[in-house]
Amino acid sequence: MKFAAACTIAFAASANAFAPSSTFGNRATQLNAMKDDMARVGAAALAGVAIFGATLPAQAITKSELNQLSYLQVKGTGLANRCSEVIGEDTIVPKAGARLTEMCIEPKAWAVEEEIGKAGKTEKKFVNSKVMTRQTYTLEGIEGSIKLDGGNIVFTEEEGIDYAPTTVQLPGGERVPFLFTVKELVAKGNGGAFKPGFQMGGDFSVPSYRTGLFLDPKGRGGTTGYDMAVALPGLQSGEEGDAELFKENNKTFDVGQGRIEMEVNKVNAEESEIGGVFVASQPGDTDMGSKVPKKILTKGIFYAKVQ
Numbered sequence: 001m002k003f004a005a006a007c008t009i010a011f012a013a014s015a016n017a018f019a020p021s022s023t024f025g026n027r028a029t030q031l032n033a034m035k036d037d038m039a040r041v042g043a044a045a046l047a048g049v050a051i052f053g054a055t056l057p058a059q060a061i062t063k064s065e066l067n068q069l070s071y072l073q074v075k076g077t078g079l080a081n082r083c084s085e086v087i088g089e090d091t092i093v094p095k096a097g098a099r100l101t102e103m104c105i106e107p108k109a110w111a112v113e114e115e116i117g118k119a120g121k122t123e124k125k126f127v128n129s130k131v132m133t134r135q136t137y138t139l140e141g142i143e144g145s146i147k148l149d150g151g152n153i154v155f156t157e158e159e160g161i162d163y164a165p166t167t168v169q170l171p172g173g174e175r176v177p178f179l180f181t182v183k184e185l186v187a188k189g190n191g192g193a194f195k196p197g198f199q200m201g202g203d204f205s206v207p208s209y210r211t212g213l214f215l216d217p218k219g220r221g222g223t224t225g226y227d228m229a230v231a232l233p234g235l236q237s238g239e240e241g242d243a244e245l246f247k248e249n250n251k252t253f254d255v256g257q258g259r260i261e262m263e264v265n266k267v268n269a270e271e272s273e274i275g276g277v278f279v280a281s282q283p284g285d286t287d288m289g290s291k292v293p294k295k296i297l298t299k300g301i302f303y304a305k306v307q
Contacts, residue, residue, distance in 0.1 A: 060085035063102075063273065063303070081135035082106055083303040086266035086275030091195040092306050094146045100155055100304045103142035105182065105278065107131070108300035110168045112176050112284070126297055129168040129176070137166045137180055144185075146306075153189035155200060157182055165209060168296070178284035178296050179209045182260060194267055194274045194306060201261035208253045209285035222251040222288060252289035258282030262302060272306045 063084040066074075074080055083104035111126040131137060142160035146153060163181035170176065182204045189200035212222030218229040228249045260280040267274050278300060283293035 062087060063305075064271070078135050081138045083138065083275070083301050084273075086268050086271075086273045086303060088266060088268035088270075088273075089196050090267045090269035091193050092267055092269050092272065092274065093193045094148075094153065094306055098146045099143060099307050100146060101143045101307050103139075103144075103160065103302065103304040105139040105142070105302045106300045107137060107166075107180065107298045109298070111297045112168060112170060113295040113297075114170065127170055129170050132167045132169050132175060133165070137164045139164060139180070139182060142182065142304075148192055149188070151192050153192060153194070153198075153200065155185070155187045155189070155202075157185035157187075157204070163207065176284050176294055176296065177209050178282065178294075179207060180298065181206055181258070181282070182280075183207065185260065187260070187262065194264055196265050196267060198264040199262065201259065204258050204260060204282075206256040206258045206282045208255065208288065210288055212251070212253055214288070216248075216251075216288075218248075220249060220251060222253055247290040250289065252286075254286045254289055254293075256283040256293065273303070274306060275301065275303045278302050 061079065061082070061084060066079065066084055069079070083106040110129045110131060112129050113124055114127045115122045116125045116127075140161045142157060142162050144155055144157040144159075146155055148154070162183050163179050165177065166180045167175050167177045183206070185202055185204035187200040187202040189198060191198055213224055215221045215225045219226045220229065229245065258281060260278055262276060262278040264274050264276040266276065280298045282296055282298075284296050285291070286293045
């Protein structure tokens with residue numbers, strides 16, 4: 001699939017990002033909505049799209065080439081954080097009991113939904129952001145089963161390095177942490193064969209960015225630590241002041257829901273490899289229940305083997 005086709009699955013529509021699965025039945029309509037939201041992200045995001053057409057081909061490396069490199073040849077180069085490139089435009093028809101293995105999902109650009117004030121009014125827009133996390137944000141080694149449902153491929157994620165704590169920074173300097181993940185993904189396709197133009201998408205779970213063992217600056221945590229901020233005893237008497245700190249004192253492990261759409265653009269039948277582009281939408285960190293999560297859109301490339 002050419003780069004122009006890759007652009008058609010740019011950032012997902014903010015209104016549909018967390019809609020029920022039934023609203024994504026018409027993929028043509030959904031992809032058109034994604035086209036419209038490219039304009040909403042703005043020129044900065046479109047500049048980020050150039051990553052696909054500019055830097056990626058010059059640095060492309062296939063899985064077989066990567067496997068020939070030693071540990072010391074990979075160390076410090078950033079290759080461990082990159083998904084392999086696929087060469088070919090073949091077709092793979094998965095057989096009964098087939099699985100997707102060695103799946104790699106590499107983000108290339110991020111945008112965060114913000115309230116922008118203009119002429120006395122505020123509206124929500126997606127603002128292009130930059131990643132602050134070192135090169136550990138790519139998901140790797142994801143595996144899952146493939147089955148056919150009504151002649152369409154359905155992929156169910158089962159295991160692998162399927163989450164990565166990531167932080168992005170907005171132009172104003174605010175940093176937004178989130179858990180980039182595809183846990184428990186069930187992706188439904190639009191056909192029974194992997195070939196250029198094949199699309200699949202579905203919902204996944206987004207666990208809390210922090211676990212119950214995390215302690216905030218006041219020593220409060222979900223499963224350990226203090227029950228309240230010890231340095232503020234005057235506000236912990238059960239009076240009016242306690243309501244102000246209720247969310248800060250009562251830590252929760254929030255589980256959100258995300259959505260990912262993937263499109264295959266390269267298939268190598270000889271190596272049983274597929275590759276393509278994706279766009280994902282998910283909530284950010286809630287600081288264990290005390291904050292409203294921001295909506296984050298991520299786009300990039302993916303790789304997988306059909307076994």
